[in-house]
Amino acid sequence: MHVLVTGAAGMIGRKLAERLGRDGALGDAAITTLTLTDIVEPPVPAGFAGAVRRVTADLADPGVAESLVSARPEVVFHIAGVVSADAELNLKKGYRANLDGTRALLDAIRRVADGWCPKVVFTSSCAVFGAPFPDVIGDDFHLTPLTSYGTQKAMCELLLADHSRRGFLDGVALRLPAVCVRPGPPNKAASGFFSAIIREPLAGRETLLPVAETVLHTHASPRATVGFLIHAAGLSRDVLGPRIAVTMPGVCCTVGEQIEALRRVAGDAAVARIKRAPDPLVERIVAGWPHRFDAARARALGFVAETTFDEIVRIHIEDDLDGRIPD
Template sequence: MHVLVTGAAGMIGRKLADRLARDGALGGTAITMLTLTDIVEPPVPSGFSGSVRRVTTDLAAPGVAASLVSTRPELIFHVAGVVSAEAEMDLEKGYRANLDGTRALLDAIRCVGEAYRPKVVFTSSCAVFGAPFPETIDDDFHLTPLTSYGTQKAMCELMLADYSRRGFLDGVGLRLPAVCVRPGPPNKAASGFFSAIIREPLAGRETTLPVSEAVLHTHASPRATVGFLIHAAGLSREALGPRINITMPGVCCTVGEQIEALRRVAGDAAVARIRRAPDPLVETIVAGWPHRFDAARARALGFVAESSFDEIVRIHVEDDLGGRIPD
């Protein structure tokens, strides 16, 4: 099997490529080739016995998507895109990366011809939903995004569903909650503070909290997120039905509850490294996001997330800190 991963230099893309390389197979079929692409060079995953092709390019540029699918990868994980606050601050960049790149990819697949119908797993976002919200967002809630990022993701969901309906590809879109705890340097996501208030104190660094501790949100770890992608790749068209975009499960908690989970795992000294610094832009963006999801359909289809935020903190320690909290 040939697998293509877009956005392979990003955090989720890297962890996904590592998981694919480590497993070496999907659904009992051996992975013989990995094509990894991003606007910066993706790292080579270790321990993979097959071929690895790395392509450093802009997916939205003319001809790039056609070149990537010319070798007919059977499975495509479309993870590429820019994050929420960046898409809000730079309208043109957000639409180019999130919408134009996706359409270029889907059209390139369509133009290969009827004999080619790959599985496409797309990372969407719960930002496709917009206020006013009920207490819990169920699987039938309407898409009325209140940010450019959410709008771009909603448009891509509709395109993915339409191209799947017309038989050009076999798509599934995953509406991800906040992915937390993200390792590495901070990115430009408005949700970045959810990770920073855990990651930075655990590393012995101070960080800022731009919103109230009462802010409520739903989270899944990078490990669970990669698990969502792998699981989605194995879902049949019959299991999915016509509604191919699915809200993923996660742990719903307040920022204050996140901080208390950090305290239980790492103690008072870690919590003391969080400094309150309200940011009106971040507060406005976060206020337009949904908070709690039922995700009954995803759970019925076999998607699994963590059961507590303590577990999410411990996964970060295990996966990204070598199993121990630095002194």
């Protein structure tokens, strides 16, 4: 099996490639080739016995997508894109990375037109939903995003669904909650503080909290997110049905409840490193996001996430801090 991963140098892309390399298979099919692409060179997953092709390129550039699909990968994980606040602050950049790159990829697949029909797993976002919200958001809630990022993701969902309906590909879009705790340096995601208020204190560093502790959101760990992607690749079209966008499960909690989970795992000293610093832009963006989801359909399809935020904190320690909190 040949697997293509776009956005393979990003956090989720790297962790997915590491998992694919470690497993060496998707379901019952051995992976013989991994094609990893991003605008910077992706790392090679350790221990993978098959061939690895790394492509450093912008998916929206002419000819890049055609080159990537020329070897007809059976599975495409499309993760490439820019994050929420970056897409909101730089409209041109957001549409190029999130919409133009996706359309280039789907067009390249469509143009092959020789019966090849790859599985395409797309990372969408719960930002596709827009206010006013009911207490709990279901999969069939209307798409009226209140950010450019959410708009771009919603447009890509529609393109993916249309290409899937026409038989050019077999698509599934995963509406991800906030992925938390993200390792590494902070990114430009408006949701980045959800991770920073856990990651930075655990590393002995102070961090800023730009919103009130009453802010409510749904979270899943990077480990669970990679699990979502791999599980989605194994879903048949018959099982998924015509509604190919699915809202993923997660842990719904307030920022204050996140902080208390950190306190239970790492103590008062870690919590003391969180400093309040309201940011009107982040507050406005986050206020336009839904908070709690009915992920019954996803669970019925076999998707699994954590059940407590304490689990999410401990997973970050296990996966990214070598199993221990630094002194």
